[in-house]
Amino acid sequence: MWFVISALAAPPDTAWRSDWYARPLLNGRLISVNGRSSAQASVGGEVGLTYDHADLTGSGEHVVRGRPDLVGRSRLQGNLLYGLASSSTGFGLRLGSFIGPTSKAVTYQIGPDLWADQYGSPTATDYHLPFGMGIDVMSLAIFHIDPSVTAQVGIIPGWAFMRSRQTGGIGPFHQLTGFAMVTVRAGGFSVNVGYQRQYNAAGVFDGLILSGGL
Structure with missing residues (x-):
């Protein structure tokens, strides 16, 4: 993608700038799947490149x-991922690139997000999401409330490559996610609190988000 190449090649005083980053991720979720409540914990990480013009x-x-x-x-x-009551396990992988306009008050980003994930088993007491791969289109608005506080609202339609994951969505989308979240940053650490609803092959998810990262 041309803007990534431009950012990587940019000298210090140029229109494009970029910065590599890596951070651990720790998340907790209280969720309801088709009306059945459960709790999950997850641990992971993220590496990437930020860039601006x-x-x-x-x-x-x-x-x-x-x-x-x-x-x-x-x-x-x-x-x-680990189900705290069910002992179900799973994983998630995502590779995406997002870009958009920004101002002092708000930033908007949109872009493709390739994914692969799986959770639980057919006999799981919380839910089962068979292995699948696909692509989402992330559409995200970030409101800059304060230098250390932002509010985010996102809509993420997606399509699965495997037939076993092509049910449960809405309209032309195999899965659809919407969320609202507040992020607070302090001392190099960030905390996210929010709400998420998702429609996918396992059913309807409603969840409270609590996550942290460096």
Whole structure:
């Protein structure tokens, strides 16, 4: 993708800038699947590249870089899941790239997200999600409330490649996720609290989100 290549090749005083990152992830969820309540914990990590574009003014040694008007990130994310009451296990992998306009008040990003996941077994007491692979389109709005506080609202339609995962969605989508979340950052650590609803092959998920990361 041309904007990633431009960001990687950019000298210090240029329109594109980029930064590699890696962080651990720790998540907890209280969920209801088709009306049946359960709790999950997950541990994982994420590596990726953030990049942004800003206009330049001036020339020579007096170049000034303005406020970014376009931001994005490309990331690889993986996690292991454990059902606290059911002892079910699972995993999730995601590879995606997202970009969009930004301002002081709000940022919007959209992009493709390839995934592979699995959870539980046919006899699980919480739910069973057979192994599948597919692609989502993430559409995310981020509201900048404070330098350390943001609110996020996302809609994520998706399509599964395996027939066993092509049921349970809405309309043309094999799965559909919507969420709202608040993120607080302090001392290099971030905490996310929010709500999520998802329609997929296992049924209808309603969940409270509590997660943290560096």
